[in-house]
Amino acid sequence: MIRIDCPICGLRTETEFTYGADATVTRPAMDETATQPWVDYVFNRDNPRGWHLEYWHHVQGCRQWLVLERNTLTHEVGSCRLAREVDHEAS
Amino acid sequence: MTKYSALSVFLEGLRGNKSWSRAWRDPEPKAEYDVVIVGGGGHGLATAYYLAKEHGITNVAVVEKGWLGGGNTGRNTTIVRSNYMMPGNTLFYERSMKLWENLSQDLNFNVMISQRGQYNLCHSPGQMDAARRRGNVMRANGIDAELFDRAEVQQRLPYLDYSEHARFPIHGAIYQSRAGTARHDAVAWGFARGADQYGVDILQQREVTGYLYEGGKVVGVQTNKGDIKAGKVALCVAGHSGHLAQMAGLRLPIETHALQAFVTEPYKPLIDTVISFGAAHFYVSQSDKGGLVLGGDLDMYNSYAQRGGLPMVEHTLASAKALIPSLSRLKLLRHWAGVMDMSMDGSPFITKTPVDGLYLNGGWCYGGFKATPASGWCFAHTIAKDAPHEDNAEFTLDRFNRGYQIDEKGVGPQPNAH
Ligand SMILES: Cc1cc2nc3c(=O)[nH]c(=O)nc-3n(C[C@H](O)[C@H](O)[C@H](O)COP(=O)(O)OP(=O)(O)OC[C@H]3O[C@@H](n4cnc5c(N)ncnc54)[C@H](O)[C@@H]3O)c2cc1C
Ligand SMILES: [Zn+2]
Numbered sequence: 001m002i003r004i005d006c007p008i009c010g011l012r013t014e015t016e017f018t019y020g021a022d023a024t025v026t027r028p029a030m031d032e033t034a035t036q037p038w039v040d041y042v043f044n045r046d047n048p049r050g051w052h053l054e055y056w057h058h059v060q061g062c063r064q065w066l067v068l069e070r071n072t073l074t075h076e077v078g079s080c081r082l083a084r085e086v087d088h089e090a091s
Numbered sequence: 092m093t094k095y096s097a098l099s100v101f102l103e104g105l106r107g108n109k110s111w112s113r114a115w116r117d118p119e120p121k122a123e124y125d126v127v128i129v130g131g132g133g134h135g136l137a138t139a140y141y142l143a144k145e146h147g148i149t150n151v152a153v154v155e156k157g158w159l160g161g162g163n164t165g166r167n168t169t170i171v172r173s174n175y176m177m178p179g180n181t182l183f184y185e186r187s188m189k190l191w192e193n194l195s196q197d198l199n200f201n202v203m204i205s206q207r208g209q210y211n212l213c214h215s216p217g218q219m220d221a222a223r224r225r226g227n228v229m230r231a232n233g234i235d236a237e238l239f240d241r242a243e244v245q246q247r248l249p250y251l252d253y254s255e256h257a258r259f260p261i262h263g264a265i266y267q268s269r270a271g272t273a274r275h276d277a278v279a280w281g282f283a284r285g286a287d288q289y290g291v292d293i294l295q296q297r298e299v300t301g302y303l304y305e306g307g308k309v310v311g312v313q314t315n316k317g318d319i320k321a322g323k324v325a326l327c328v329a330g331h332s333g334h335l336a337q338m339a340g341l342r343l344p345i346e347t348h349a350l351q352a353f354v355t356e357p358y359k360p361l362i363d364t365v366i367s368f369g370a371a372h373f374y375v376s377q378s379d380k381g382g383l384v385l386g387g388d389l390d391m392y393n394s395y396a397q398r399g400g401l402p403m404v405e406h407t408l409a410s411a412k413a414l415i416p417s418l419s420r421l422k423l424l425r426h427w428a429g430v431m432d433m434s435m436d437g438s439p440f441i442t443k444t445p446v447d448g449l450y451l452n453g454g455w456c457y458g459g460f461k462a463t464p465a466s467g468w469c470f471a472h473t474i475a476k477d478a479p480h481e482d483n484a485e486f487t488l489d490r491f492n493r494g495y496q497i498d499e500k501g502v503g504p505q506p507n508a509h
Contacts (some may be wrong), residue, residue: 002392019389019391019507022346029411035492042491044342044343044344045333045342045345045346046337046342047333047334047337047345047346047347048333048337072347072394072395072396073396074396075394076398
């Protein structure tokens with residue numbers, strides 16, 4: 001059982017959350033007209049064997065979207081932040 | 092090499108089974124091969140077999156990091172069927188079904204194909220409509236399919252829950268009578284023995300760690316026990332496709348996810364077919380030893396760990412009990428997980444890649460066991476001719492650029508939803 005340290009609710013078990021997706025892909029600019037950047041965004045993934053940044057939704061808790069650092073080989077869990085703050089830092 | 096027959100079994104029995112020859116060699120690698128196949132699961136071994144048998148290419152090595160069939164081949168729930176309806180899938184899986192039907196004879200190895208039939212249950216009028224449409228597409232392509240109403244299903248599978256307390260009422264089922272199961276290990280062993288007889292080298296305990304390049308072209312593999320040169324390098328590494336693609340600088344429309352399976356203590360004969368629940372991801376069959384083989388859904392988050400989480404154990408067993416209440420007191424003997432290459436549309440790749448000299452077979456999701464013979468057959472064709480056969484022509488990477496996803500379930504680019 002994976003346990004996730006939600007910044008709002010504290011340490012909770014995996015069953016309260018829904019897995020979202022890879023949190024490292026970024027959408028191309030809306031005026032991007034080439035196909036490949038959109039294909040890379042929508043379909044292609046790094047799919048790392050090791051540390052992975054991913055979206056989780058605390059759907060049965062505070063209902064916030066989170067960005068969790070998790071190791072796909074060991075299931076070890078790292079940092080967990082609110083997605084809206086991560087996006088804010090990035091922009 | 093002994094040819095297996097009733098007579099050879101009888102004579103060996105008289106001699107105390109002491110003079111069987113080994114089924115395949117354990118050779119030292121040559122310095123160079125025409126084709127190096129990475130991954131000694133069913134798909135890799137079948138590819139080697141058909142390269143030799145259909146195309147006369149025998150200077151081939153299969154490089155496996157562990158033991159033959161230790162990946163998903165030996166971890167899957169062995170269901171074999173051809174009930175696909177999207178163009179690009181339908182005829183490919185039917186080719187596989189036809190190869191299965193003659194595989195034991197072809198390989199001279201009993202793969203224990205058991206065409207015990209498979210029911211996909213429907214739990215709403217909408218699901219019945221979808222099943223009718225799927226069945227019609229199958230029949231239009233010459234594949235057998237039957238639609239049963241609730242009364243017929245109840246007569247055939249009396250042990251399902253038809254009470255008014257049933258969590259999901261059963262409206263009917265779509266049935267394929269030629270579907271069934273096969274013995275997973277035997278498939279790997281049979282193809283290995285067949286390929287070895289043609290001179291293919293099977294190299295176990297050898298992990299591919301990178302590629303050899305010449306002017307941007309892949310010309311071999313690096314392994315933990317030394318380099319091997321190759322005219323062509325063909326990946327058949329299932330859940331590890333992303334990892335081996337990354338070593339070549341490729342990003343694939345694939346995520347790796349874990350899927351679990353379960354087997355109960357042996358039980359008297361109860362289920363003589365394969366049953367898939369339509370309301371949750373759950374299916375069940377009974378092995379020849381009597382254990383019920385149960386399968387569930389993905390753990391849902393990306394994973395390369397070959398072990399599953401407890402929430403899916405509960406989900407699978409709750410589904411089992413909702414469908415077949417009499418299972419409630421059976422104990423589980425074992426459960427395990429395999430890591431699968433979940434593609435963005437739920438369909439596979441058998442294709443050349445943008446990297447010269449590198450060929451890809453992957454994206455099988457949780458349905459690649461049934462594909463094993465046709466996958467090897469089509470991949471061998473693609474490698475030998477440098478062009479796909481018409482049955483795998485749609486399994487390219489660029490279908491996503493062209494907008495031609497083959498999405499049987501219609502759920503979009505969400506790998507864990509297929
Ligand atoms: C629990 C479960 C249930 C399933 N049920 C079904 C089912 O009922 N019906 C069905 O059709 N399909 C089913 N599947 C899917 C099916 O098992 C797979 O799609 C299929 O086995 C993939 O075929 P493969 O032979 O290529 O894979 P594998 O047997 O996994 O072979 C890949 C091989 O590559 C090797 N490898 C990886 N990396 C390297 C490297 N760097 N160097 C050398 N070798 C390497 C691995 O060790 C492995 O042996 C199920 C899967 C699971 C996990
Ligand atoms: Zn929370």
